[in-house]
Amino acid sequence: MSEATMSDERGTMNVGRLRLEVGGPKQLPHTSILRPQTSGRSAFSLQRLSGERGHSLVELMFGLGIALAAIAAGYTVASTSDKTSVVNDQTAQLQQNVRIAMNLVSSDIKTAGYGMTGAVGACGQAIVPADNQPAGPDSGPDSVSLVTPTPVGTLAAQATAPFSAITLGAGSVANYSSEGFGVGSVLSIGGATPATVNAVAGDSLTLAATVGLPVVYPAGTQIFWLRCVTYSIGTTSAACSGNAPCLLRNGSAVAEGIEDLQLAYACDGCVAAINGAVADGIIDDQNGTSTFDTADFVSNNAWGVAPMTPDKIRMVRITVIGRQPRQDPNWHGTSPTTVEDHDPTGDTGYTLATYQQFRRRILTRTVQARNLGL
Ligand SMILES: [Ca+2]
Numbered sequence: 156m157s158e159a160t161m162s163d164e165r166g167t168m169n170v171g172r173l174r175l176e177v178g179g180p181k182q183l184p185h186t187s188i189l190r191p192q193t194s195g196r197s198a199f200s201l202q203r204l205s206g207e208r209g210h211s212l213v214e215l216m217f218g219l220g221i222a223l224a225a226i227a228a229g230y231t232v233a234s235t236s237d238k239t240s241v242v243n244d245q246t247a248q249l250q251q252n253v254r255i256a257m258n259l260v261s262s263d264i265k266t267a268g269y270g271m272t273g274a275v276g277a278c279g280q281a282i283v284p285a286d287n288q289p290a291g292p293d294s295g296p297d298s299v300s301l302v303t304p305t306p307v308g309t310l311a312a313q314a315t316a317p318f319s320a321i322t323l324g325a326g327s328v329a330n331y332s333s334e335g336f337g338v339g340s341v342l343s344i345g346g347a348t349p350a351t352v353n354a355v356a357g358d359s360l361t362l363a364a365t366v367g368l369p370v371v372y373p374a375g376t377q378i379f380w381l382r383c384v385t386y387s388i389g390t391t392s393a394a395c396s397g398n399a400p401c402l403l404r405n406g407s408a409v410a411e412g413i414e415d416l417q418l419a420y421a422c423d424g425c426v427a428a429i430n431g432a433v434a435d436g437i438i439d440d441q442n443g444t445s446t447f448d449t450a451d452f453v454s455n456n457a458w459g460v461a462p463m464t465p466d467k468i469r470m471v472r473i474t475v476i477g478r479q480p481r482q483d484p485n486w487h488g489t490s491p492t493t494v495e496d497h498d499p500t501g502d503t504g505y506t507l508a509t510y511q512q513f514r515r516r517i518l519t520r521t522v523q524a525r526n527l528g529l
Pocket residue numbers: 286287288293296297417418454455495496497
């Protein structure tokens with residue numbers, strides 16, 4: 156404090172004196188003190204000049220010091236501000252990535268199935284869980300496969316049962332053929348009637364079976380293509396087409412910076428001791444509390460042994476963990492968080508120091524599967 160005060164005082168004094176020097180004699184007022192008197196004038200000038208010459212270097216150095224200090228302070232503020240700005244941008248991006256991933260997975264789970272009446276591609280059921288390690292604690296992310304509807308077009312003309320062919324709007328088939336739409340594709344007509352494509356000619360589709368129900372679908376009815384999609388986590392830059400990790404949907408990166416996906420399932424009719432494993436519209440009470448709570452979601456199971464099979468799933472608890480793409484050596488984040496049956500400290504290559512240098516966001520959402528058809 157005392158040093159600062161001294162500096163301030165010296166600065167004020169010196170600044171004043173510097174001004175006197177810079178202003179020069181021609182700016183000085185014609186006061187009686189400075190008014191020239193032949194001999195006195197030269198004495199005054201010599202005295203002033205000699206005095207000023209001695210101080211001006213010190214003053215200059217001091218002034219320079221103040222200027223440098225001011226510049227350094229300004230640089231420090233600007234540099235800190237830049238770093239804060241970068242961190243804020245990355246945090247906002249992280250939030251957005253986690254939300255994108257959650258919205259994709261949760262919306263597909265909500266519509267999983269969509270009136271399917273048999274296997275769709277690799278999906279034997281509307282939801283096919285794939286816990287990382289079904290027999291015990293996980294050492295990585297889960298994946299899940301789902302039957303999802305893609306609207307591919309609308310009926311070009313009314314279809315009145317019985318019918319075994321439909322025609323879509325011009326260009327509909329061409330729009331999706333590159334994605335694999337064609338012979339063998341499973342359809343849902345108007346979200347109500349299932350069908351399978353047997354032959355394709357332009358936008359006319361021959362169906363594998365005749366729709367015999369007494370139904371009429373007017374022109375403009377939406378036709379959905381049911382596909383089995385798989386969500387998983389990519390861990391290499393090749394898989395993610397850029398920075399790893401990422402969320403993959405059928406092998407294509409759909410959200411950056413997603414490190415973990417964990418899923419737990421609540422089911423009805425999946426416990427032999429509860430209502431004889433018959434679904435009764437009430438989520439089975441896994442922990443015997445007589446209330447529906449978080450422990451009624453099953454996180455560690457193969458879902459391959461009756462009665463705990465995928466067709467009994469009614470709700471899904473989804474957790475998405477995102478992290479910033481780059482490590483921040485100055486950041487020492489929270490301790491590793493166990494999500495569902497995945498404790499990251501058990502992962503291959505885990506070290507606490509590295510783990511803590513990533514900023515993370517965890518988002519959990521519970522969704523109801525509404526369209527389970529089987
Ligand atoms: Ca798991």
